[in-house]
Amino acid sequence: MNTREGIDWTRAQALAARERQAFADAMPKSRELSARAARHLLFGVPLHWMNDWSTPFSLYVDAARGASFTDVDGHRYADFCLGDTGAMFGHSPPPVARALAAQAERGMTAMLPGEDAAWVGEELARRFGLPYWQFAMTASDANRFALRWARAATGRRKIVIFNGCYHGTVDDVFVDLVDGRAVQRDSLIGQVHDLLDATRVIEFNDLAALEDAVKDGDVACVLAEPAMTNIGMVLPDPDYWRHAQALLRRHGTLLAIDETHTISCGPGGYTKAYGLEPDLFVLGKPVGGGFPCAVYGFSAGLAERAQRAKREAPPGHSGIGTTLTANLLALSAIRATLAEVMTDAAYARMFALAERIEHGLRDAIARHGLAWCVTRVGARTEFQFMPTPPRNGSEAGHQLDAELEQIVHLYLLNRGVLITPFHNMILVCPETSLNDVEKLIAAFDACLGELKS
Incomplete structure (x- = not known):
């Protein structure tokens, strides 16, 4: 399976280098904390999974509330990872x-x-x-x-x-x-x-x-x-x-x-x-x-x-x-x-926002002519590097492309949007705003424009 069909990989690699440098330039406090932690924490983080992000060093959180968090350098993020579901109903309800x-x-x-x-x-x-x-x-x-x-x-x-x-x-x-x-x-x-x-x-x-x-x-x-x-x-x-x-x-x-x-x-x-x-x-x-x-x-x-x-x-x-x-x-x-x-009203709002993400991602993928698909389960949405949704684990595994995922993830992160570092999962919570959803869709669309051959 060619997960990179329609992608200019030379441009993609240049984009990745540019985004890594942009992250490093904007995060002096996170860089300093990462260096301190590396002296005493195995792999430089309190849990080795925290190295699975697309960033050149760890992003450090200052405070998280509702659908967003701020890092120690003062940047705000619309959070569509939500602690990989741990904060599915928002940070600190x-x-x-x-x-x-x-x-x-x-x-x-x-x-x-x-x-x-x-x-x-x-x-x-x-x-x-x-x-x-x-x-x-x-x-x-x-x-x-x-x-x-x-x-x-x-x-x-x-x-x-x-x-x-x-x-x-x-x-x-x-x-x-x-x-x-x-x-x-x-x-x-x-x-x-x-x-x-x-x-x-x-x-x-x-x-x-x-x-x-x-x-x-x-x-x-x-x-x-x-x-x-x-x-x-x-x-x-x-x-x-x-x-x-x-x-x-x-x-x-x-x-x-x-x-x-x-x-x-x-x-x-x-x-x-x-x-x-x-x-x-x-x-x-x-x-x-x-x-x-x-x-x-x-x-x-x-x-x-x-x-x-x-x-x-x-x-x-x-x-x-x-x-x-x-x-x-x-x-x-x-x-x-x-x-x-975990109320009916909370889910109704989450479903409506996730549906908007589903359609927004599909429209962007179609506009750029890529052979990707979008799958949704309630408040959880994911884009996948194949033309139709997988039916089993083997098919899903074949469409994974860690390098391509990390380029997209870092591009979004540098524009104030966080999604889950494992494959391409996007989650909304009751406090997610429509503005943040539109911000995600716009950043995703712009990323595809820079990747496309």
Whole structure:
């Protein structure tokens, strides 16, 4: 696949050099802080992912509020990354900030529940349709714990995942299809166990492959996003999930749905919007309005089997949870987010803005005659370097072009617009303004004009 068709690559490289120099010239304080941090922080940043941006050194944030942030050099940015979904409802939503401040005065963690726990459990059951819930600090942990419960409840060892998936730092899922063969992902450094022993990987939207993967009756669960978002967006075929769920039920295989990104589809996520009936439901970073926490839910039948498995196991630590899990601060943040932030009105505004972005990007791509497409899932939009949306992880992976992505991202950043550094994801929040949307579209259009041959 030629992702650079219609692009003058010599001009693109010159543009990249120009934009890197422009960034460096405008960021003396960020440059100085990067140099200081490099003396004591591994890779020069507190989390090595913070090196994945297109910038020649780290951009340092001074303050973030609503749909924008300012850097330490005083520049303002319209933020369409929003903490890679962690701040999907805006930076520091006032109801969440107030709840955290109030709870901090009353206690942060006790390894005992507070009143918020009962309210949150009721609201999660009402909103998402699964009657029983547990908590975690991150979606990575929630997915990891969900797999443990699924295996414990079914007595089966194997899981099935989709090629190109990402469910946080859960080692079990770092298996790819390469030329039709399952291989452990090369980037998973330090892992000594053979993941292929218990993980099967198939392509998304392939019902025959799904049937073949679970037909032996040894698969505990399928872990999936309802629409793939981490290798570039891949939407399910019409009726794919209806047929897939029926197939899994026939073979006694559980379905675990990870909605950490697809919660962009509405207050009940993709699951409620499209009528899915998972056995396990995971929601991470957005559920606490940016505060570190996650939730995962169980169907009634699975909850009964999971509790029985725990009661029948020998006494001792299970490893399903951590000391700070479901702390008082986290529950206060989740309650405020569910009650006052993740509202129907908020989603209606986000959908309208995302639709404008979708059409604006498509118009710009068409105007410049590029063979790119645009995909949207609720409040989440993405442009992809191929003429039609991908149907599986392999197709989505083939259209990735890190060099081209970084040129576009840095061009936008230097014009006060931030999008996610991983592929080309654009997210809006309730406080995103139409002016910021138009600023994004105009900068994108101008970038294509400079890239085009």
